[in-house]
Amino acid sequence: MSNSLLDSKRIVLGVSGSIACYKSADLASKLTQAGALVDVILTEAAQQFVTPLTFQAVTGRTVYSDLWNRDGHVQHVKLGESADLLLVSPATAHTLAKLAQGFADNFLTVTALAARCPVVVAPAMDGGMFAHPAVQENVALLRARGVVVIEPKEGRMASGLVGKGRLPETAEMIGHIRRVLGRNGVLAGKHVLISAGPTQEPIDPVRFISNHSSGKQGVALAQAAVDMGAEVTLITGRIHEPIPFGVNHVQIQTAVELHDAVMAVIQEQDILIMAAAVGDFRPKNPATQKIKKEMDGVPTIELTRNPDITVAVRAWKAVNHAELFMVGFAAETQNWLENGQSKLARKGLDLIAVNDVGGTQTGFRSATNAITLLGKDDLMIEIPLQSKEAVAEAIMKQVAKMLTV
Ligand SMILES: Cc1cc2nc3c(=O)[nH]c(=O)nc-3n(C[C@H](O)[C@H](O)[C@H](O)COP(=O)(O)O)c2cc1C
Numbered sequence: 001m002s003n004s005l006l007d008s009k010r011i012v013l014g015v016s017g018s019i020a021c022y023k024s025a026d027l028a029s030k031l032t033q034a035g036a037l038v039d040v041i042l043t044e045a046a047q048q049f050v051t052p053l054t055f056q057a058v059t060g061r062t063v064y065s066d067l068w069n070r071d072g073h074v075q076h077v078k079l080g081e082s083a084d085l086l087l088v089s090p091a092t093a094h095t096l097a098k099l100a101q102g103f104a105d106n107f108l109t110v111t112a113l114a115a116r117c118p119v120v121v122a123p124a125m126d127g128g129m130f131a132h133p134a135v136q137e138n139v140a141l142l143r144a145r146g147v148v149v150i151e152p153k154e155g156r157m158a159s160g161l162v163g164k165g166r167l168p169e170t171a172e173m174i175g176h177i178r179r180v181l182g183r184n185g186v187l188a189g190k191h192v193l194i195s196a197g198p199t200q201e202p203i204d205p206v207r208f209i210s211n212h213s214s215g216k217q218g219v220a221l222a223q224a225a226v227d228m229g230a231e232v233t234l235i236t237g238r239i240h241e242p243i244p245f246g247v248n249h250v251q252i253q254t255a256v257e258l259h260d261a262v263m264a265v266i267q268e269q270d271i272l273i274m275a276a277a278v279g280d281f282r283p284k285n286p287a288t289q290k291i292k293k294e295m296d297g298v299p300t301i302e303l304t305r306n307p308d309i310t311v312a313v314r315a316w317k318a319v320n321h322a323e324l325f326m327v328g329f330a331a332e333t334q335n336w337l338e339n340g341q342s343k344l345a346r347k348g349l350d351l352i353a354v355n356d357v358g359g360t361q362t363g364f365r366s367a368t369n370a371i372t373l374l375g376k377d378d379l380m381i382e383i384p385l386q387s388k389e390a391v392a393e394a395i396m397k398q399v400a401k402m403l404t405v
Pocket residue numbers: 015016017018019020043044045046091092093094095096124125126129
């Protein structure tokens with residue numbers, strides 16, 4: 001699926017001779033599917049593990065391997081200068097050493113010296129090699145020079161040993177790439193707090209009152225904010241969505257926990273987006289033991305009100321004269337426009353995303369959404385039916401626009 005951050009971005013992917021080379025074929029494929037133009041450089045050792053044809057087939061582009069076998073153009077300079085990002089993945093101990101010392105003996109190392117873009121390296125090596133002082137010193141030297149180093153993962157390696165040296169999986173690699181590509185975006189330096197997903201209010205230790213929220217839209221908003229360079233804190237109820245790489249994730253269960261988690265970090269934020277579906281009520285006295293049908297009959301559950309988080313934040317904002325941009329969500333099944341407008345004014349929001357959750361293609365659990373953004377001075381923007389990722393981008397663009405004018 002195309003993604004606007006990766007779309008038409010020129011990514012040079014340098015692959016060196018590690019057993020983890022095969023993972024880079026998947027990475028090249030996924031980046032290409034997301035719209036990136038991926039130019040692959042293979043070292044000689046990498047070609048013992050994978051062939052240029054593999055990468056040519058998944059990227060649809062020429063693969064570079066031999067520094068000398070070119071047609072007169074200075075290809076490495078052209079590639080290095082035109083790239084938006086140079087990623088070396090996997091980066092062997094050998095290639096890391098060469099990059100640290102400025103060696104220029106193959107297509108990859110020469111291109112790295114010519115590169116004017118951010119450089120990211122993803123070391124992968126077996127048998128405790130990563131912990132060796134020589135490797136660690138090379139990594140530290142590269143870091144000090146501004147190279148982004150993706151730490152290898154702990155786990156089982158090809159030799160059967162368990163340790164730190166595994167190349168992260170593709171989804172995480174793409175998360176790192178997005179964070180680096182977005183870091184000078186329009187929200188760079190801004191702190192964004194997003195709540196997402198359902199709350200669960202315990203009835204007893206095994207039952208709870210909840211709602212159908214999947215957290216998909218809030219998670220997509222967090223990714224869109226990261227893509228625009230923001231520092232993102234994402235507070236979620238229990239959801240099954242993967243958390244975007246690079247966000248600070250806080251897990252909660254109940255509305256009271258969500259309230260406390262929001263208030264604990266609110267003073268650091270520039271933008272608050274409340275996309276969580278917060279329960280309005282909770283059982284007043286949850287049972288400490290499971291309610292048994294044989295013994296307890298049909299229980300009556302007395303409810304009490306949950307704290308209104310928007311009201312609490314608004315009060316905090318007034319007392320502290322804080323400049324916090326507040327975005328709310330209104331999940332409606334009827335009279336959505338009137339209800340949205342009334343919530344915008346009542347809660348003192350800067351923007352409200354009104355969501356018709358009654359349809360099959362919008363709202364809870366669906367992959368797509370359609371939203372109407374309402375703001376002060378009769379601002380009304382329709383975001384038509386599209387993926388929740390695209391809706392999230394449109395919302396974040398509008399927030400950034402309102403914040404920077
Ligand atoms: C089967 C096999 C697996 C290897 N895996 C790794 C590895 O994961 N990481 C690493 O740093 N070196 C690994 N090596 C050693 C490198 O291939 C070797 O150091 C080579 O010179 C690297 O060259 P390059 O960095 O130019 O690609 C492996 C070697 C073999 C034979």
